[in-house]
Amino acid sequence: MGPIKxxxxxxxxxxxxxxxxxxxGLSISEKVELHIHLxxxxxxxxxxxQSGIINKMVRQMFTxxxxxxxxxxxxxxxxxxxxxxxxxxxx
Amino acid sequence: xxxxxLVPHTINPHKWVDNYADYLYAYALxxxxxxxxxxxxxxxxFLAALEKADHFEGRSSERTxxxxxxxxxxxxxYRKRSPGLxxxxxxxxxxxxxxxxxxxxxxxxxxxxxELGVEDQDPLHNKExxxxxQQCMQKLPALWLAVFTMKHMEEESxxxxxxxxxxxxxxxxxxxxxxxxxxxxxxxxxxx
Numbered sequence: 001m002g003p004i005k006x007x008x009x010x011x012x013x014x015x016x017x018x019x020x021x022x023x024x025g026l027s028i029s030e031k032v033e034l035h036i037h038l039x040x041x042x043x044x045x046x047x048x049x050q051s052g053i054i055n056k057m058v059r060q061m062f063t064x065x066x067x068x069x070x071x072x073x074x075x076x077x078x079x080x081x082x083x084x085x086x087x088x089x090x091x
Numbered sequence: 092x093x094x095x096x097l098v099p100h101t102i103n104p105h106k107w108v109d110n111y112a113d114y115l116y117a118y119a120l121x122x123x124x125x126x127x128x129x130x131x132x133x134x135x136x137f138l139a140a141l142e143k144a145d146h147f148e149g150r151s152s153e154r155t156x157x158x159x160x161x162x163x164x165x166x167x168x169y170r171k172r173s174p175g176l177x178x179x180x181x182x183x184x185x186x187x188x189x190x191x192x193x194x195x196x197x198x199x200x201x202x203x204x205x206e207l208g209v210e211d212q213d214p215l216h217n218k219e220x221x222x223x224x225q226q227c228m229q230k231l232p233a234l235w236l237a238v239f240t241m242k243h244m245e246e247e248s249x250x251x252x253x254x255x256x257x258x259x260x261x262x263x264x265x266x267x268x269x270x271x272x273x274x275x276x277x278x279x280x281x282x283x
Contacts (some may be wrong), residue, residue: 010196062244070117
């Protein structure tokens with residue numbers, strides 16, 4: 001199998017290149033390989049689109065820390081502040 | 092407002108719990124998904140911060156400083172949770188390459204990625220989709236989740252992740268790749 005045929009038919013390799021592209025970028029030859037593959041592979045194009053969306057969702061999920069639903073209970077907080085005050089008085 | 096640039100930030104431990112406890116808790120919980128451990132972490136962060144208070148130089152805000160301490164503690168937890176490369180991961184529902192692809196690299200038909208139908212409808216703000224994604228992340232083996240989380244949530248450099256979690260560069264890519272294959276498949280399975 002020639003090099004072009006090889007990448008054309010290798011979705012495992014193509015999906016790895018998609019991940020590399022999203023994280024660190026590709027070398028020129030890798031870019032060409034991926035381009036050739038995606039031109040003929042609808043399934044991997046779906047994967048690429050969704051993979052990018054997943055990364056964005058994850059990033060967003062953790063940059064906007066949502067405190068509206070998550071709260072420590074008041075007793076725990078009170079104890080914690082006492083503990084901090086004790087430590088402060090020690091020094 | 093220009094004096095804000097010149098005046099160094101100060102710290103006031105008497106207000107820490109009021110000002111930051113809920114935030115730090117939410118931050119920790121979103122990354123380790125264990126309420127008790129997250130609570131312990133908040134306490135540890137404040138106590139560690141008191142010890143380091145003398146070294147606070149006021150270059151960043153109090154919150155940024157406390158969050159940085161928390162982040163390091165979370166990475167410690169990831170490291171402890173990760174069994175390392177040679178050990179088998181504890182969870183069994185993760186899929187290997189062979190489950191997704193034939194030997195020649197073709198997708199197995201049953202694992203073909205399919206459109207979710209929400210790609211063009213502002214998926215980032217789709218609460219339900221976010222919820223399913225979070226559940227799917229918790230199904231990943233600990234080491235994969237650690238690598239994935241450090242890369243995408245903390246935007247750590249890949250070199251640093253490999254160093255901290257003792258993963259080779261080649262294995263880093265295998266983990267990133269397999270984590271995404273599993274995550275995407277899980278999303279599709281639970282969404283369509």
